[in-house]
Amino acid sequence: MFSWLQFLSYAVVTAITPGPNNIMSMSNAGRRGFRKAVSFNFGILIGFSAVMLICTFFCNALSALIPKIKTPMLLLGAAYILYLAWKTWKSASVIEEDARHGSFLSGLVLQFVNPKIYVYCIVSMEAYILPHYHGEWNVLIFFALLLAVMGFVSTLLWALFGSVFKMLFSKYARVTNTVMALLLVYCAVSLFL
Numbered sequence: 001m002f003s004w005l006q007f008l009s010y011a012v013v014t015a016i017t018p019g020p021n022n023i024m025s026m027s028n029a030g031r032r033g034f035r036k037a038v039s040f041n042f043g044i045l046i047g048f049s050a051v052m053l054i055c056t057f058f059c060n061a062l063s064a065l066i067p068k069i070k071t072p073m074l075l076l077g078a079a080y081i082l083y084l085a086w087k088t089w090k091s092a093s094v095i096e097e098d099a100r101h102g103s104f105l106s107g108l109v110l111q112f113v114n115p116k117i118y119v120y121c122i123v124s125m126e127a128y129i130l131p132h133y134h135g136e137w138n139v140l141i142f143f144a145l146l147l148a149v150m151g152f153v154s155t156l157l158w159a160l161f162g163s164v165f166k167m168l169f170s171k172y173a174r175v176t177n178t179v180m181a182l183l184l185v186y187c188a189v190s191l192f193l
Helices: 003-016 020-032 032-065 067-090 102-112 115-133 137-160 164-172 172-190
Strands: none
Touching: 003 115, 003 137, 003 172, 020 032, 020 102, 020 137, 020 164, 032 102, 032 115, 032 137, 067 102, 067 115, 067 172, 115 137, 137 164, 137 172
16 A cells, blocks of 8 residues: 655655755845746756656666666665765755856756756655556656655745745754754665665
């Protein structure tokens, strides 16, 4: 039986933790204001959706061709999540701004080089979705787009509260980074429960 609780806990925690999309969204909104940063976020939505659909297709195909791929993919995903936890825990107390412009195109292109979203999709598909809905394309497309929308909502939240998050992360960096790192460790462990 599909576990919405486990799936959503993984997806929400992974989407909300710092990554290229969230940091860039926060930085753009902090520098340019929320309204001017929205075009970057829509680029993220379109690119994120494309990557999720492509990744879902390949996960489904690989799972059908190589059934034993699930365990190596989960191990790789868990290792990357633990790496993100370590990087989050060790990160600096001041979030550095990226000097690149926050255009629609830069948000779109960022998705194709963002390793966090590939792991996000692969782990979601291999650990939670494909074991229950392998080959059911309507359901798989729904989940791929759900993951993209969850990531998009996360980037909007980071953009909306960009200046507040920046101050909070700077002021309470150790506590914030520790909590996020522990949530990521929980996600990595829950892949095998």
